[in-house]
Amino acid sequence: MNKGMFSGWRDVFLFTLRQATGKKFRSVTIGLALVMLAAGVAVSTIMAFVQKKEDGKLSPIGQVYVADNSELDVLYLEGFGERYGETFPDISFVEAQQPVEELAVTLGEQEPESVILEIGRSAEGYLLTVVLPYGSEIDKEDAEDLCEAFASVMEQSKLLSSGIPMEKLVLAMSGVQSSQLDAGEEERSIGEQKVAMLAPMLIIFFMYFMTLMYGMSVGNAVSVEKCSKLMEMMLTLTRPYGLIFGKVLAITVTAISQILLWIGCLVGGFFLGHGIAGAVIYPDYHNVLLEIFILLKGQVGSTAFTPGAMTLAVFTLCLAFLFYCMLAGLIASFASKAEELGQVMSFYQLAMIAGFFGSYMLPLQEKDWINTILRIVPLTSAYMLPGDILVGNVTMPEGLLFVAVLMVFTAALVVLTGRIYRNQLFYRGKSLKERLHRKAKEA
DSSP states (O other): OOOOTTTTHHHHHHHHHHHHTSHHHHHHHHHHHHHHHHHHHHHHHHHHHHHHHHHHOOOOOOEEEEEEOSOOSOOOTHHHHHHHTTTSTTOEEEEOOSOHHHHHHHHHHHOTTOEEEEEEEETTEEEEEEEOOTTOSOOHHHHHHHHHHHHHHHHHHHHHHHOSOHHHHHHHHOOOOOOOOOTTOOOOOHHHHHHHHHHHHHHHHHHHHHHHHHHHHHHHHHHTTTTSHHHHHHHTTSOHHHHHHHHHHHHHHHHHHHHHHHHHHHHHHHHHHHHHIIIIIOTTOOOHHHHHHHHTTOOTTOOTTOHHHHHHHHHHHHHHHHHHHHHHHHHHTTOSSGGGHHHHHHHHHHHHHHHHHHHHHGGGGOOHHHHHHHHHSHHHHHHHHHHHHHHTSSOHHHHHHHHHHHHHHHHHHHHHHHHHHHHHHTTTTOOHHHHHHHHHHHO
């Protein structure tokens, strides 16, 4: 009976899948899923507790003795109460009538909730120093909060002391920003620009750890049965092409399912904690991470975080992982014995690290032609494309084109891996040195 090139791969796939998802695998997967769920809940609830503590925190500082050596004409102390009255409800400002050292001794004995604010001037500008009297009940954190809050008062005081009309001062001190847009391109906000840069980097790190974690598993699956009689039985069901493809695809599906389950539990726990935080812990709680996500939804015409972009990004992530798993299978095929696996897999690690650093570092050059090349070369495009598609760094037609190129490379790698694996099976159990010696004798 004639067999196709990949005939029987489903049987190998199901067999390897059952092997890979044994009792130990299920225990680890479910255990870590519960950990991820708890971690997601913890993230949201901790943010709620922190916000509740910060929003409800009142400063214990009472009187502030101001030693003003700034030489400003106006010290706008009223502005402090207008802006920070809720955080510093008991604060009042008094002009210091004694030297700072003497006042520090006096206040420590009589007013333990008072502090000294010394305003100095230097060549670089103005210096604010909060001095805690001896025996003060005010801690350093409260003093730092006062110093940071009073900095805005100094800015207002400098403007009022300059004598220049406020309208002209605001105009003169306003910043200048620059940007570059192609014709017809929508301008992005600063938040969108930051996410468009950071989100792909996070996905690149995620892909790197996935390929690092599961690359050796693929190598073991490819090489462990080469010298066993089980291989002879499997070859009666399929050809080497189907054998290698079924094995690698099973490991790939197992890894992706495991990772997606963990991510789903983490996200589900995050939203569960979000609901608990708003209903139980702090009614005024606002989720910073959700606000950032909403900010990055994109403007009109942008594909960032649209359903189409997210679907294509997930598909590309799976395809990219399959590419690196097939690469691991290709390199592992050269190991004729299990003892050689560690040596040959070092070449896989070199290729993986080269792809990671290329996709992570080279885009910082901000050259369009460099990014285009990186999105075509499979070692780097496997890392870059999912994030670029998700945040809209490439349009949907461009994303589809780059994904098609990656699919071609992956298909070619599948065929090449099958061919190498088929050739190696004829010499199973023999090292590379022994095979070369045999060929030399035959010649």
